Amino acid sequence: DTGVSQDPRHKITKRGQNVTFRCDPISEHNRLYWYRQTLGQGPEFLTYFQNEAQLEKSRLLSDRFSAERPKGSFSTLEIQRTEQGDSAMYLCASSLAQGAPGELFFGEGSRLTVL
Amino acid sequence: GEDVEQSLFLSVREGDSSVINCTYTDSSSTYLYWYKQEPGAGLQLLTYIFSNMDMKQDQRLTVLLNKKDKHLSLRIADTQTGDSAIYFCAESMVSSASKIIFGSGTRLSIRP
Numbered sequence: 098d099t100g101v102s103q104d105p106r107h108k109i110t111k112r113g114q115n116v117t118f119r120c121d122p123i124s125e126h127n128r129l130y131w132y133r134q135t136l137g138q139g140p141e142f143l144t145y146f147q148n149e150a151q152l153e154k155s156r157l158l159s160d161r162f163s164a165e166r167p168k169g170s171f172s173t174l175e176i177q178r179t180e181q182g183d184s185a186m187y188l189c190a191s192s193l194a195q196g197a198p199g200e201l202f203f204g205e206g207s208r209l210t211v212l
Numbered sequence: 213g214e215d216v217e218q219s220l221f222l223s224v225r226e227g228d229s230s231v232i233n234c235t236y237t238d239s240s241s242t243y244l245y246w247y248k249q250e251p252g253a254g255l256q257l258l259t260y261i262f263s264n265m266d267m268k269q270d271q272r273l274t275v276l277l278n279k280k281d282k283h284l285s286l287r288i289a290d291t292q293t294g295d296s297a298i299y300f301c302a303e304s305m306v307s308s309a310s311k312i313i314f315g316s317g318t319r320l321s322i323r324p
Contacts (some may be wrong), residue, residue, distance in 0.1 A: 100254075101254065108224065124311065126312065130310075132314075137220075137298050137317075138314065138316050138317075139216070139302070139314030139315050139317050140300075140314045141314070142311050142312065142313065145310055145311065147310075153310065153311055157252050170303070188254070188255070190254075190255075197260070198242075198243045198245075198259075198260055198262075198304070199243055199245045199257060199260050199302065199304060199312055200216070200257050200260075201255070201257065201312065202252030202254070203255040203256070204254050205252070205254050
């Protein structure tokens with residue numbers, strides 16, 4: 098299967114710990130997005146990359162959150178000093194810059210539970 | 213500001229049409245989208261409409277856009293059990309075409 102893959106699928110951590118999620122996009126996709134989704138809500142935009150450049154970052158993203166895409170392929174999202182409010186599903190998506198508008202291909206997500 | 217609103221639930225009988233509604237606030241929206249999320253699966257783009265269109269049809273799906281009222285709807289004809297999912301309305305804007313803003317989703321359930 099060559100879809101978007103995310104790892105780990107589920108992470109349980111204690112408040113104050115750091116966590117890192119990885120996303121492997123579809124191989125030829127040059128855009129990569131991170132979203133966060135809480136129960137009963139739609140995905141909330143966090144940030145996106147075109148190749149290795151981080152082009153936009155949500156104001157909601159505190160400085161405890163950092164995302165990288167060092168070689169323009171996979172990406173990592175790190176959350177430092179986790180808080181209970183960080184508990185959510187973290188979704189990664191990828192797309193072609195020249196593809197159909199809004200045609201994001203989403204992974205199944207990484208669920209974070211902060212105790 | 214950016215805001216997309218949808219009703220939370222819709223229940224329809226198998227074989228009937230489903231109509232899912234959405235309102236958005238930003239008049240600079242360029243594209244409007246409908247995504248589908250099935251249990252345990254990633255979101256999937258169903259269809260999109262450019263803001264200068266008022267209707268788009270794709271097999272059982274019909275999208276209607278009323279730009280004056282900032283109202284978008286998705287009609288699913290002959291609803292089947294496989295259509296059970298959460299449907300998200302979403303928009304992107306001229307100022308940030310790659311940033312897609314999602315509504316809270318409408319959970320569609322099908323009764324026999």
